[in-house]
Every structure is written in structure tokens, then in C-alpha cells.
Amino acid sequence: MAMPEPAATGGTSAEPGKCVPPARPEVERLKAYSAPLEGRRGMLRLDFNENTIGPSPLVAQVLRNFSTEEIAVYPEYDGLREALVQNLLETGCRPGLLPEQVGLFNGIDAAIHAVFQAYGSAGETLLTTSPTFGYYTPCAGMQGMTIEAIPYQGETFDFPLAAIQEALAARAPRLLLICNPNNPTGTRLPADQLIALAASAPGSLVVVDELYEAFTGDSVLPCADFTATPNLLVFRSLAKTAGLAGLRIGFAIGHADVVDRVSRVTGPYDVNSVAVAAAFAALADQPYVDAYVAEVLRARDWTLEALRQAGVRHHCAGGNYLLIWPQRPVAEVDGALRREGILIRPMAGKPLIDGCFRVSIGTTSQMQRFMAAFLPLER
Numbered sequence: 550m551a552m553p554e555p556a557a558t559g560g561t562s563a564e565p566g567k568c569v570p571p572a573r574p575e576v577e578r579l580k581a582y583s584a585p586l587e588g589r590r591g592m593l594r595l596d597f598n599e600n601t602i603g604p605s606p607l608v609a610q611v612l613r614n615f616s617t618e619e620i621a622v623y624p625e626y627d628g629l630r631e632a633l634v635q636n637l638l639e640t641g642c643r644p645g646l647l648p649e650q651v652g653l654f655n656g657i658d659a660a661i662h663a664v665f666q667a668y669g670s671a672g673e674t675l676l677t678t679s680p681t682f683g684y685y686t687p688c689a690g691m692q693g694m695t696i697e698a699i700p701y702q703g704e705t706f707d708f709p710l711a712a713i714q715e716a717l718a719a720r721a722p723r724l725l726l727i728c729n730p731n732n733p734t735g736t737r738l739p740a741d742q743l744i745a746l747a748a749s750a751p752g753s754l755v756v757v758d759e760l761y762e763a764f765t766g767d768s769v770l771p772c773a774d775f776t777a778t779p780n781l782l783v784f785r786s787l788a789k790t791a792g793l794a795g796l797r798i799g800f801a802i803g804h805a806d807v808v809d810r811v812s813r814v815t816g817p818y819d820v821n822s823v824a825v826a827a828a829f830a831a832l833a834d835q836p837y838v839d840a841y842v843a844e845v846l847r848a849r850d851w852t853l854e855a856l857r858q859a860g861v862r863h864h865c866a867g868g869n870y871l872l873i874w875p876q877r878p879v880a881e882v883d884g885a886l887r888r889e890g891i892l893i894r895p896m897a898g899k900p901l902i903d904g905c906f907r908v909s910i911g912t913t914s915q916m917q918r919f920m921a922a923f924l925p926l927e928r
């Protein structure tokens with residue numbers, strides 16, 4: 550096999566005549582996923598759809614009291630699945646959900662990775678939409694899967710339902726991944742249509758990534774019967790609403806056998822003890838999360854009205870984010886806002902939305918600060 554050129558970055562190049570061992574061909578072809586940049590602390594972070602005010606005081610208290618004994622021992626997961634099930638049932642999930650139907654992951658990124666490792670073989674197809682969350686395609690790529698990404702439709706980025714139905718029927722993909730509401734277009738597909746898609750394709754694993762469902766209220770879980778549609782798997786997280794993004798914890802909910810397969814490809818202690826303790830506390834303070842979501846929705850209304858009045862082209866459908874097409878080049882706007890201590894996410898290179906940026910929605914006062922910095926750039 551041909552050896553790749555020695556790596557030439559960051560002083561890690563090999564000595565003359567020595568070669569870096571090649572990774573799997575699929576990995577050699579991958580471009581690293583660009584994760585959040587460094588240096589974001591102290592800024593108004595409207596770039597990665599995180600909770601912008603931090604977690605419940607109960608979480609902070611648990612972390613302050615975290616003992617050295619708890620740090621020294623491997624994590625224990627007893628009770629966390631039960632606590633999540635309890636929380637899901639209280640927030641509208643279909644009755645009958647059991648703890649063994651919940652998988653714990655080191656963030657949803659790890660759950661996505663595990664789904665691909667467990668289900669995606671080389672040559673099989675990932676069916677998804679475009680543009681969507683950026684981590685699905687590298688995971689498919691590292692498995693050597695073929696990617697079929699169907700574009701959202703029209704100026705309002707409608708869900709391409711007929712094309713997805715057709716592709717499901719024609720090609721029986723191994724995986725169908727739908728982000729609902731979609732990041733970044735906010736596109737929503739009603740729960741009954743998601744379930745109908747899963748029911749129509751029993752040989753495909755249909756994954757619904759609903760990290761932002763709290764901002765729309767249309768989760769698939771109230772309608773999901775995992776005995777009738779065992780090929781449906783749902784992602785939930787405490788990153789975007791409860792403010793635990795930095796602790797990395799996420800949940801995959803589905804048929805116990807699917808959760809078992811996805812969990813088999815993760816390490817036994819992948820979720821750390823601090824994240825577990827914080828998750829218990831966050832789940833115990835649902836009113837805090839509800840109040841944060843309500844404030845984001847108020848801030849969204851305020852922002853949309855301000856954009857309308859200023860005549861700025863924008864698109865907002867679901868989730869704690871919206872898209873804005875500025876008059877100046879996005880890179881210029883990004884730079885100017887950054888100098889004001891405000892971070893946004895340019896969508897450069899993304900199909901259909903190249904030329905706009907995504908701004909996360911925080912509190913009303915944070916959005917007022919954003920608009921005060923952004924609107925002068927439109928003149």
C-alpha cells in the first residue's frame with residue numbers, strides 16, 4: 550500500500566525516510582470536522598446554539614460539592630436512565646418507556662458516532678437532508694458509506710418529504726438521519742410523518758435528532774411506539790436547553806435492542822461522573838429549563854420584529870437560531886461583530902445557504918446587544 554506523505558503540521562513531521570502509518574483509507578479521505586473554536590469565553594456566544602446563561606443553580610451546587618472520592622472512582626450510572634425516563638414521561642413522552650430504552654453518551658456527537666459504528670457498513674447508504682448538522686457526513690464517511698443528502702426546498706427550506714419517501718422506497722438506505730427541527734434551517738416535520746417514514750422502511754434505522762425540540766414542542770416521543778416502529782431512534786440532550794454543553798452528555802432513546810447495539814460500540818465509562826451528577830441536577834430542575842426556553846422564545850419574537858422593521862432578509866422556523874443574509878459579505882460582518890465581542894456562525898460553503906450566517910437566540914437583552922451591533926453594519 551502507498552504510504553502517505555509525512556505529516557507536516559505543528560512540528561510533528563517525521564524524520565527523513567520515516568513515514569506516518571496510514572489510517573484506514575476512509576479516514577485518510579476525511580476532512581476533520583471543524584469543532585467550536587477556542588477563545589470563546591467572555592464573548593456573547595451566539596455561534597453554537599448553546600444555552601447562553603448557563604445551567605440551573607442546582608447544577609452549580611452539585612458541582613461545587615463534588616467530592617474527591619467521586620473523582621477517584623469510575624462513574625456509576627445507576628438511576629440516571631430512570632431519572633431521564635421520569636423526566637421524559639413528565640414532559641409528554643408516550644407512557645411505557647423503560648430505562649433500558651435509554652442509552653447514555655458522551656454528548657450527542659458520540660451517539661451519532663456510535664450509531665454509524667453500530668449500523669453503517671462500507672458501501673451502504675446514509676440518507677439525510679441538506680444542509681443539516683455537520684457531523685453526520687464525516688461519520689458516514691469514516692464508515693465508507695455512500696451519502697445521499699436531499700436538499701430542503703424553496704426559499705422557506707421545506708422538508709423534501711416526497712423525495713425522502715422515494716429514496717427510502719427505492720434504495721432502502723441503512724440509515725435515515727433527520728434533524729428535527731433542522732439545524733440550521735429550522736425545518737420541522739410533524740411527528741406522525743416521521744413515524745410514517747420509519748414504518749415505511751423497517752429495514753432502515755431512522756434516527757431523529759431532536760436536540761432543539763424544546764423550542765418547537767414537536768417531539769416525536771409523545772407518539773413513538775418503539776414496539777410498532779423498533780427502527781426509530783431519538784436523540785435528546787441537555788446541551789442546548791439545560792446548559793450542560795461543556796460536560797458532554799446526551800441520550801439515545803428507542804427500542805431496547807437498538808439502544809443495546811448502539812451502546813455496544815462505546816466504552817464502558819465514556820460518560821464521566823461530573824456529567825452524570827450534573828445531569829441528575831439538571832433533570833431535577835425542569836422549571837429552570839422551561840423558563841429559559843420561554844425567554845428564548847420571547848427573545849426570538851423581539852428579534853424577528855426588529856429584523857422585519859429593519860428590512861433585513863432572514864429565515865426562522867424552529868430551534869434557538871435563525872439565518873440572516875447581511876448586505877455586506879458575511880466574513881466582514883463576522884469580523885466586525887467579533888470585535889464587539891459577539892460570535893455568530895457564518896454558513897459559508899453550506900449548500901443553499903452560502904452567504905448567510907446563523908445566529909443563536911439567547912435572552913432578549915443579549916439579542917438587543919446583537920442587534921445594536923449588527924444593524925449599523927447594514928447601513
Ligand SMILES: Cc1ncc(COP(=O)(O)O)c(C=O)c1O
Pocket residue numbers: 597598655656657658659682728732758760786788794798799
Ligand atoms: C443537531 C445537532 N445534533 C447534535 C449536536 C451535538 O450535540 P452534543 O453537544 O450533545 O454533542 C448538535 C450540536 O450543535 C446539533 O446541533
